[in-house]
Amino acid sequence: MIYRVAADGLVLFHGLFIIFVLLGGLWVLKWHAVAWLHVPAAVWGVAVEVFHLACPLTYWENLLRLMAGQQGYAGGYVEHYLLPVIYPAGLTAGIQLVLGSVVLLINGTVYWRLYRQWRGGVRQAIP
DSSP: OHHHHHHHHHHHHHHHHHHHHHHHHHHHHHOGGGHHHHHHHHHHHHHHHHTTOOOHHHHHHHHHHHHTTOOOOSSOHIIIIIHHHHOTTOOOHHHHHHHHHHHHHHHHHHHHHHHHHHHHHHHHHOO
16 A cells, blocks of 8 residues: 555656656746756756656656556656647657657746846846
């Protein structure tokens, strides 16, 4: 029972991590210090999609499911939980590149805006 609850909790954490990777830059606009967490998370998220890396959270979830006597699943979190809803045909390399590009585009835009705000503040502070 405890392993199943832990696996389910890990799925929830994994989903929240993906949302943070995708939209955490918006949080950075309000609290700049969050960038220390968000930038590495966003880089990891892009790398996982673009280079087809295995996410350790998926491995740990499958391990916990096996320890609970359940069957693990092949592929990653996105393939197992999100793609059946969004893309019934399955994950392809092209879709992964699009997902990675979306993360990069959203966060690149946010950090560009943040950089411009910072540069504007520095210019105003210089006499």
